[in-house]
Amino acid sequence: MANVAIGDLVIRKSHGGDIVFKVTDIFEDTVGQLHCVLKGMHLRLVADAPIVDLERVGAEHLRNEILHMESVHNDTLKRVMMRRSIERERVNLNRSESSKKYDYFDLPGRVLHLDGDEEYLNMCLKTYGQMNMQAVGRCIEESKQSEQVIELVDQYRPDILVLTGHDALIGGGKKDLRDINNYRNSKYFIESVKKARIFEPSRDDLVIFAGACQSYFEAILAAGSNFASAPTRIFIHAYDPVFIAEKVAFTPINRTVDLGDAITASVTGIEGVGGVETRGKFRLGLPKTPYGT
Incomplete structure (x- = not known):
């Protein structure tokens, strides 16, 4: 049996490890096979998979995943703040003299x-x-x-x-x-x-x-x-x-x-x-x- 417990971060071997999940539950199906309920680490997805299909995420894999998602998040925040700055400049240019x-x-x-x-x-x-x-x-x-x-x-x-x-x-x-x-x-x-x-x-x-x-x-x-x-x-x-x-x-x-x-x-x-x-x-x-x- 795979060495997987509730709370572990895992990938699905059958999907090439494309998504990092957290294990939120483990249950036994009608034929006695163990399955895990999985929650995407950054994707709004709940799935389940046989426990034998899962592999715990290594430290390097997890580090790369976190760095990638932080980069996406920070880049999006920068674009948001830049857009607001440009919009405020436009507003200021169009202000009447009495309001300046x-x-x-x-x-x-x-x-x-x-x-x-x-x-x-x-x-x-x-x-x-x-x-x-x-x-x-x-x-x-x-x-x-x-x-x-x-x-x-x-x-x-x-x-x-x-x-x-x-x-x-x-x-x-x-x-x-x-x-x-x-x-x-x-x-x-x-x-x-x-x-x-x-x-x-x-x-x-x-x-x-x-x-x-x-x-x-x-x-x-x-x-x-x-x-x-x-x-x-x-x-x-x-x-x-x-x-x-x-x-x-x-x-x-x-x-x-x-x-x-x-x-x-x-x-x-x-x-x-x-x-x-x-x-x-x-x-x-x-x-x-x-x-x-």
Whole structure:
């Protein structure tokens, strides 16, 4: 038997070690074979595999994985801050003479982020903070999010709602991608979006991102989401919802979000996330005072 325990970081030998997973559970199937439940280290994916197919990740492999993902994260943050700097310069150039003696303050859109994975949620909340965004997070299992979403939206009144966690195509062989039963958690994201739309029907008043790895993109959008995953049913990155939310939060309210810019700002790009025309949530205020906003 493979020397694998809950909490170990592993790769699947049959897949060439393409993804690093954490083992979250071990169970025995009906014929007595041990399987592991796996969670992607950086991809919003839950899978299972026979324990004999798994190999623990070596120190060098893990180091390279962490360095690569930190590089992707930091590069994306730099692009975000550079874009904001350019946009602020443009605003300053267009200011009237009477307003140039005062400083503006920023009022970006506020985020409520419901995530089925606590580790991913903490990673996302840290990134929101690095981008100077107001965000509240709650770790709620995907199947339970629809039960709490209305109450939480009413409590926090966010401009942007993120509904995410894990998802995956399930079952073997050729799958009908239009059958909701072939997705692990897409039905729960769809139900949560529908519940949120009962509270706020307008896609401009409440902007919603929903989905995770391989989610049923078209059905989630049809339920009322502005942005969703995954158009080509690929694995999406843990930070994809964050960078989509940031683009909406910092697009001025008198403009629609540039869909191309928003999607390319994500880690996985257009194969992983997509959406519909959406009005931005960013407001400038005047004047900036020493007492805060």
